[in-house]
Amino acid sequence: MGNSAQELAEAIEELSPQELICALVAQGVLTDPDSARGRLLNAAARLFEQKGYARTTVRDLAAEIGILSGSIFHHFSSKEQILCAVMREVTIFAGARMRSAAERSASPQERLKACIQSELEAIHGLAVPGFSILVVEWRSLSEESQQEVLRLREEYEQIWLDAISAAHCAGGDPALVRRLLVGALSHTYSWFKPRDNGLTISDLAGRILAIFAP
Amino acid sequence: MGNSAQELAEAIEELSPQELICALVAQGVLTDPDSARGRLLNAAARLFEQKGYARTTVRDLAAEIGILSGSIFHHFSSKEQILCAVMREVTIFAGARMRSAAERSASPQERLKACIQSELEAIHGLAVPGFSILVVEWRSLSEESQQEVLRLREEYEQIWLDAISAAHCAGGDPALVRRLLVGALSHTYSWFKPRDNGLTISDLAGRILAIFAP
DNA sequence: TTGAATACCAAGCGCTTGCTTGGTAGCGTT
DNA sequence: AACGCTACCAAGCAAGCGCTTGGTATTCAA
Numbered sequence: 001m002g003n004s005a006q007e008l009a010e011a012i013e014e015l016s017p018q019e020l021i022c023a024l025v026a027q028g029v030l031t032d033p034d035s036a037r038g039r040l041l042n043a044a045a046r047l048f049e050q051k052g053y054a055r056t057t058v059r060d061l062a063a064e065i066g067i068l069s070g071s072i073f074h075h076f077s078s079k080e081q082i083l084c085a086v087m088r089e090v091t092i093f094a095g096a097r098m099r100s101a102a103e104r105s106a107s108p109q110e111r112l113k114a115c116i117q118s119e120l121e122a123i124h125g126l127a128v129p130g131f132s133i134l135v136v137e138w139r140s141l142s143e144e145s146q147q148e149v150l151r152l153r154e155e156y157e158q159i160w161l162d163a164i165s166a167a168h169c170a171g172g173d174p175a176l177v178r179r180l181l182v183g184a185l186s187h188t189y190s191w192f193k194p195r196d197n198g199l200t201i202s203d204l205a206g207r208i209l210a211i212f213a214p
Numbered sequence: 215m216g217n218s219a220q221e222l223a224e225a226i227e228e229l230s231p232q233e234l235i236c237a238l239v240a241q242g243v244l245t246d247p248d249s250a251r252g253r254l255l256n257a258a259a260r261l262f263e264q265k266g267y268a269r270t271t272v273r274d275l276a277a278e279i280g281i282l283s284g285s286i287f288h289h290f291s292s293k294e295q296i297l298c299a300v301m302r303e304v305t306i307f308a309g310a311r312m313r314s315a316a317e318r319s320a321s322p323q324e325r326l327k328a329c330i331q332s333e334l335e336a337i338h339g340l341a342v343p344g345f346s347i348l349v350v351e352w353r354s355l356s357e358e359s360q361q362e363v364l365r366l367r368e369e370y371e372q373i374w375l376d377a378i379s380a381a382h383c384a385g386g387d388p389a390l391v392r393r394l395l396v397g398a399l400s401h402t403y404s405w406f407k408p409r410d411n412g413l414t415i416s417d418l419a420g421r422i423l424a425i426f427a428p
Numbered sequence: 429t430t431g432a433a434t435a436c437c438a439a440g441c442g443c444t445t446g447c448t449t450g451g452t453a454g455c456g457t458t
Numbered sequence: 459a460a461c462g463c464t465a466c467c468a469a470g471c472a473a474g475c476g477c478t479t480g481g482t483a484t485t486c487a488a
Contacts, residue, residue, distance in 0.1 A: 187397025
């Protein structure tokens with residue numbers, strides 16, 4: 001799929017995850033992953049994803065970055081604020097990455113596949129960990145924090161709805177298609193391992209596209 | 215869809231949830247919901263579903279059925295055993311119900327729709343609560359308990375795979391289609407409310423069928 | 429040289445958690 | 459009437475939890 005000239009062009013345009021992170025940090029919209037706060041957020045994202053929010057203690061988090069549990073509260077006022085911050089940053093990063101992937105697409109079909117692939121990459125932590133938390137641990141967030149992350153998420157969802165509408169998906173209603181996709185994609189976290197040779201994330205995205213936009 | 219004579223025949227054949235429960239209780243494969251243990255399992259299913267396993271305390275469970283927290287451990291050896299028992303019973307019940315729904319179907323398409331609708335009904339607690347726990351709280355179960363429930367689940371999944379294979383689903387691989395469906399269907403728990411007029415569970419099942427088996 | 433700010437440690441507080449223990453009321457059987 | 463069994467209560471234990479407090483080392487600006 002795609003000739004090599006086009007692939008080259010895309011490779012040039014595409015920012016690496018690190019470059020994107022740097023850009024967003026410079027904008028002041030993301031925490032520097034090398035700062036203490038950033039390292040804590042990264043550890044939290046990994047642990048919340050692996051063990052779940054409730055089963056991860058602040059002592060676990062502290063041990064992961066080599067400080068004592070009490071010191072955490074110099075950076076965050078509560079454990080829940082850590083979860084909220086992880087969700088915020090993950091939403092912002094995944095949104096920026098998907099937008100850039102979508103914009104690089106020529107056809108509507110290609111754009112939808114870019115969205116699918118981008119979300120799969122986010123779920124499986126190819127650039128930064130923590131995206132799958134957004135679905136799994138949603139109820140662990142207080143009402144207000146939910147509202148806050150939800151507002152951030154709106155533009156992300158708009159990209160999806162536009163892409164689905166343009167791709168003439170089966171079943172009509174883009175909102176329904178998106179809702180089914182959210183579930184289907186996030187659930188891949190518990191069965192699909194990108195390490196498995198035989199099916200890459202790009203392959204999987206193609207298969208899913210074939211079902212939802214035949 | 216379907217003429218009224220056929221619908222009548224189905225109505226006669228179909229067991230009500232209560233009748234099915236009674237039959238399974240008589241077989242000794244399900245706990246009598248009127249017994250103390252049964253009432254506890256029902257309360258647990260509801261609370262685990264509403265608040266999540268980790269955020270539901272044994273005191274919550276006890277209060278729900280009007281006993282003290284310590285008395286719980288006359289019926290179960292640990293909180294996790296309650297979760298395991300809920301998952302076991304829910305799996306058995308949903309399996310029996312889906313099997314009977316699938317068998318009542320004439321065509322492969324109809325059979326797949328029956329599976330989709332049956333799982334949607336299970337997820338949204340139309341007969342008994344707790345089915346959505348199977349996906350959401352899977353990681354709260356110990357390794358051994360997971361294995362135990364998994365073994366029970368195998369025949370349930372086989373019904374699905376057969377139905378998907380027979381219905382010539384888009385995308386080919388029935389295992390992949392099933393995995394996407396597991397995610398898509400279980401996620402409906404967090405956005406679809408059967409009370410909403412405008413879209414019934416049967417409608418939703420039809421829409422989903424149209425996407426996955428066009 | 430001083431002072432404020434930052435990032436962390438050391439210790440532990442108050443509370444909640446799952447679970448235990450010892451006892452008792454009610455009931456069916458002999 | 460005596461027994462044993464089931465189902466529960468009353469009380470609380472030990473551990474783990476999120477979080478607080480008071481203090482210290484380092485840094486950097488004035």
